[in-house]
Amino acid sequence: MSTLRDAVPGADRSARHRDPNARRPGTRRRSRRVERLLGEHPLGLLLSSPYVAYVLVVFLIPFGFGVWMAFHDFFFTAPGVQVPHPFVGFDNFGQVLGDPAVRQAFGNLLVFLVINVPLTVVLALLFASGLDAVVHWKGFFRVSYYIPYVTASVATLTVWIFMFNGNGVVNRVLGDLAPDPTWLANQNLIMPLIAVYVTWKNLGFYVLLYLAALQNVPAELHEAAQMDGAGKWQRFRAVTLPGVRPVTSLVVLLTIIMTGQIFTEPYLLTGGGPDGASMTPALLMYQKGIQQGQPDVAAAIGLLLVLAVMILSLASRRLTERKG
């Protein structure tokens, strides 16, 4: 997403290249025709071709295949066997939308978002403002916050499982306050626990984003506000918050996009349970598409998921950028 800001295609530069004054001396006439057809440096096509070929094989063809699959009756067969895959229209989608398990999985993502987004924004902004002003141990704090982000989920989830299972250290500390049924077996606590885990894991990344944004808020604005008699809290609200709004918008967008991909956490913590309370669409796609051999249904879930993520992303952009 942020890459779009430096997305200035090579138009201006290629114009400069075609400027006759910038041409190297002694260009042969033959190259004129090649140039008109392929551009000044046909080598560029050659250098780009492996990348483009990969994009076709790994992204565009599977993308089209997935959409095709969702509208056809597709199932696995023995290798080499030719079977018809008839067009079934929206049948797969009908089946998906009528499935309470699917609805529950999408509902779980909403629970996740409601906890994860505010928690991420508030904590990242809090730690980034602290880091921006602190003098000592700055490096230590940055490194500490970032370490969970660079560590494999499989490794950190393992620790979380052992900290939060029935006789784990968290319940030992809580004593009589420990929840019953305990964390991983509790329908009401499992999705919040996953939301807290993901917040913990990714927070360092968002802290660094906010830190960069805070350092770009002009100090003059703070000074001017101070001259006008604004207190610390007023300056935070009137100067800092508007100054970091683009990053807030980005953070919300990224958490929404990442939410759609949640798979490893429920798979390792609970396998989607208890009773579907931590099931997510991505995990459901794995179970239906690969374990139960219904790739067409899984592809339909995938399309709905991407659609939901897109709608939420657009809504979040309108909400977070409107007041700018």
Next chain:
Amino acid sequence: MPSTANRATGLPSVLRFAVLFVGALVALVPFYYMVIGSLQRERDTSLGGLLPLPGNLTFDNFVGVNESINLLRALLNSLIMTAGVVGCTLVLGLLVGYALAVLSFRGQGLVFALVLLVQAIPFQLLMVPLYVMVVRYFNLADSYAGMILPFAVNSVAVLIFRQYFLQIPRDVFDAARIDGASEVRILRSIAAPLVRPAILTAMLVTFIGPWNEFLWPFLVTKDASMQPLAVSLANFSQANSTFQANPMGAVLAGACVLAIPAVVLFLMFKRHFTSANLGSAIKG
């Protein structure tokens, strides 16, 4: 903007330091617990167990997990997959980044649009069809090629390289052209050495992804001897590892082995993980 000291944060400095410290503690405690748990002879979940008690410390858990999942083999698989991904990413990214920044050719805008499109297509859409293609049609299940394929193209690296090449004055390339150097020669002898820092940055930014990746290698590897460590460890942890003397210790020992290389590399090169590089690492 150097005057950070008097920036408004709404918090007095002692409280601010305390908040930051608690945050760091919360970030690090699970790692401490990972290490201490991997060294405990017997599982001790009391608060006292968090202290390293000399009588209860042992390396047996590492031996135990190694007997179950062959740590070295799994590490080697992770390494091969990661090296393959990083290698492909660097080569493809360097070529396209150079072409996009320095050359001008027909279809340039389209190639750049493709680079951005790669960022925008969500993996959930690709998961099932890619699985069907790679495993059923290309027959690449349980192979390194199958594990590497979906990550070989990476717009992060392309954008990093493109950005670096754009910063090099165009006169450098024009001078070489006037001297009669071919475009290939320019790329090899002038452009590539000039962007050495970009190669390091792209390597570091793209290393963590495949090393930590779970979902895709989990889908394409069923053969235990081909699984990267993250997948073997997850399977080991799922199977409850009940025949181990201290199952939790064994799983945590595996987690340490998986976590340490990425953390060490991050600590060694932490100044390269700036927010500018992170910005281009965002997938979305």
